[in-house]
Amino acid sequence: AQSVTQLGSHVSVSEGALVLLRCNYSSSVPPYLFWYVQYPNQGLQLLLKYTSAATLVKGINGFEAEFKKSETSFHLTKPSAHMSDAAEYFCAVSENEAGTASKLTFGTGTRLQVTL
């Protein structure tokens, strides 16, 4: 079984400040991990994904995430927040098992607010 926990349903940062969104996962097999962003009234857009290559993954819009197996974490960071980063962010896990169809399990989401 797999699960995702996102700590903090709402995070508020000032423009230019560090963004840190937390994600911890649980998986019985090696995981694939994803971060998606959702802007109001829109679908989900992939920010980045970890697929067992480099543990530090760089994504779009300046975001990156580091896979830490010992901590079962995949936190999302961005050095300097921009107003356009305000959105809801979802962490998701899928089990890395050959021949298994993808079944994403999502966290409950973190809404990022960026203030002036």
Add this chain to the structure above:
Amino acid sequence: NAGVTQTPKFQVLKTGQSMTLQCAQDMNHEYMSWYRQDPGMGLRLIHYSVGAGITDQGEVPNGYNVSRSTTEDFPLRLLSAAPSQTSVYFCASSYSFSSGNTIYFGEGSWLTVV
């Protein structure tokens, strides 16, 4: 560059009515799926398909039917709508059913059951 297209975008149903949410993708993707999004619960998988003629249940399949007669289309049917099915529904697709592939989402269908 349509990607994953869902219709309708908004729908209000009365309890007991039936309807179909349409989903089409033009990327020749093998894998398609339906999720529902509820406040505070993230997205949950309803049904998925790994190819034409092949479907399977996800985490919350009750009250929903699917079929996959073509590669492009994956409609979601509500046979007898209930207020608990009020939600935002997302169709998604991926080149391959394998877990590491990027899944692309449609823009969502907002359904209210009264």
